[in-house]
Amino acid sequence: MxxxxxxxxxxxxxxxxxxxxxxxxxxxxxxxxxxxxxxxxxxxxxxxxxxxxxxxxxxxxxxxxxxxxxxxxxxxxxxxxxxxxxxxxxxxxxxxxxxxxxxKAPSGSLIIRVFHVTIRAIQMRWGLGKQNSCQHFLDYAKDNLSPIVNDDNQPVMESNNNQFIEDLKQALSACRVFAFYPFYWICYNQLVxxxxxxxxxxxxxxxxxxxxxxxxxxxxxxxxxxxxxxxxxxxxxxxxxxxxxxxxxxx
Structure with a gap:
């Protein structure tokens, strides 16, 4: 196994x-x-x-x-x-x-980048409080991320960071479908x-x-x-x- x-x-x-x-x-x-x-x-x-x-x-x-x-x-x-x-x-x-x-050679870990964005959003949300009202929690990390470098030691552009945050928001929204996966797999696995x-x-x-x-x-x-x-x-x-x-x- x-x-x-x-x-x-x-x-x-x-x-x-x-x-x-x-x-x-x-x-x-x-x-x-x-x-x-x-x-x-x-x-x-x-x-x-x-x-x-x-x-x-x-x-x-x-x-x-x-x-x-x-x-x-x-x-x-x-x-x-x-x-x-x-x-x-x-x-x-x-x-x-x-x-x-x-x-193509690996270009870094998305998981590490996700943690980086999440921690920065927490820091900015804690520091700004209600002064900056964002529609989504992760929006607090926009334009506030410290420089990130890829595997070639090249800095990631700020616009790319903001696009990554938008993609991450869509991914988290789509993850709601996983709540129904246990019921789906219980039924599907009956076939085998x-x-x-x-x-x-x-x-x-x-x-x-x-x-x-x-x-x-x-x-x-x-x-x-x-x-x-x-x-x-x-x-x-x-x-x-x-x-x-x-x-x-x-x-």
Whole structure:
């Protein structure tokens, strides 16, 4: 379990940033597509990349349909051999192409910067009291942060500090959704334990009871393209997608 924990943590914390780093454009550009000029926004492009990245993950999750049938009708060793070959191949792809990937050096810890902003906001709030009425607690740290340097010993611009505070405020607002996560995971985890055990006691025909957990990736494979191609572009034309609060996250 310890090895699995380190392995999963190492993969999940590095693969997604590595994928995002491959898109290096930072400014919108105008491109003509089929005779029509369109604006290519880097942020929206990265969002779409992660949508299809998650789609590919769920495509791989459907491999359990094959392995569960192999385990039922053939043997366990072959069912374990298939994912081992796939993971070995993915590691080989990363190693072979490592010199072609865009790799950025770490630029410091966001956690330390968050603590720095929070402590400064407390200090300013305590010192100013009601003399400076701010809409948000973290606003007290705006224009009052001591100089911060990055890993290259270059000072962080004050405007970047203020933008970081705005981003932090949005992140804290969105974190309210985590209050419902315990209830979500209690229900979701039934797919990998209790419901599978219950299906084993039912008449499932030629299908193994483990197939039940594949309902989730099948639904995602269907709806991710629908949302990325149809629904999200439609929402961007409205004001709902531009609101930096929990509503936009919910949408």
């Amino acid at each position: 310890i090895i699995l924990g380190f392995s999963t943590g190492g993969v999940k914390s590095n693969v997604s940033p590595l994928m995002a780093e491959q898109y290096t454009r930072t400014k919108p550009i105008v491109k003509e597509v089929r005779g029509e000029k369109k604006i290519i926004d880097p942020k929206i492009t990265v969002q779409s990349m992660f949508n299809w990245f998650y789609w590919a993950i769920n495509l791989g999750a459907l491999s359990s349909v094959i392995t569960t049938n192999i385990e039922k009708y053939h043997s366990f060793w072959l069912a374990y051999l298939i994912p081992m070959v796939v993971f070995t191949g993915s590691i080989a792809v990363l190693l072979v192409g490592r010199h072609r990937y865009t790799r 334990n209790n419901l599978i055990s219950q299906a084993a006691q039912m008449n499932v025909g030629p299908l193994p009871n483990d197939v039940l957990q594949n309902i989730d990736p099948i639904v995602l494979l269907i709806f991710i393209p629908v949302f990325d191609i149809l629904i999200y572009p439609a929402l961007r034309r409205t004001d709902a997608a531009n609101r930096p609060d929990l509503l936009s996250l919910t949408v």
